[in-house]
Amino acid sequence: MNSFKQNLKYISLVCLAVVFTQCKTKSEKATANSEQSEIQENTEALHISTSEFGKLPSGEKITKYQLTNKHGMEVAIINYGGVITNLKVPDKNGAIEDVVLGFDSLEDYLIPPPYFGAIIGRYGNRIAGGKFAIDGEEYTLAQNDGKNHLHGGNKGFDKVVWEVKPIQEKDYLALQLSYTSKDMEEGYPGNLKTIVTYTLDNTNTLKVAYEATTDKKTVVNLTQHSYFNLSGDFSKTILDHQIMINADAFLPVDSSLIPTGEFKDVAGTPFDFRSSKVIGKEINTENEQLERGLGYDHCWVLNNQNNGQQLAATAYDPESGRIMEVFTDEPGIQFYTGNFLDGTLPAKGGGTYAKRTGFCLETQHYPDSPNQKEFPSVELKPGETYKTETSFKFSTK
């Protein structure tokens, strides 16, 4: 009798397990189907969707604009700082994953962050001592990086609310962001009208076009500060990525990361990325410049300057097969290997961002150009239009 009862118990347990497994398979199938229909929907057409991302302490609502192309590539941008919060691109097997560092919530962008994904202005990179002069008149800027000025000051373009105009055309989607920086805002002269246009097309290219005009002589150097990790896995470092930088020289820096003025040949140095090289290969070699930057944090002097759009750099992650090519008309590119990330900032989807879990390729004029007259000029005069463009093209191999 006892053994009959035990058998009955055993049979009931087996039946329960079978029913449970079937339910689970059904629900898994349902999720797969909904994912599938999302993919099908995405491949149907280019589209823009909007959602609320959060509220500023003032109560102002911040909107997230999500641009999706016909391959399912997605870029999400918020009107706070013009920040690219997400950039989802396919890997060699078609898996679409996020390849830029950022945060899940607006609050995290409000605590002085490392400029994740933001538009940088009025001046991308450093200005020595936070001072420069135009026609003999001296201007004083915030010293927000030791004694130097960095990325536009205490409230640069990464911390302002931009006006956004979404544009939908047959072959591309765009977001036109506008912001007028008032005369003497953050210490810079002139009312600067700025328009930054992000464009996503069906060739998996994200273009960033910058335009600005002023009513007083000023200096401008705008850039985009996305941190990339092409693996799509933010718990991994970027040290295995391969980088090519189309530059025969770079700008060595002093101990506060201001260029010394020398144009140094990359040949025979860890700064030689003329042929694709693994980032981690020489990053820890004994080298004064690497010690000053705590890794790579330097501006490269791009080849083929003043020649329109040129290939400036390529990044490749062999594991996912993702490739990113950077094209620009700028003379320089700051290659920064996330040396100041220290595992304290919360990562999207959980975890934290450890040192070197992202790299930046910031196209720009050279750091401290307002004080280094032999560098290409960053002055903008009334009546002129500042115009520059950078494209990030994604593919796989």
Ligand code: BGC
């Ligand atoms: C600079 C780094 C800086 C980082 C975040 C980069 O553009 O080159 O030195 O730490 O931005 O602020």
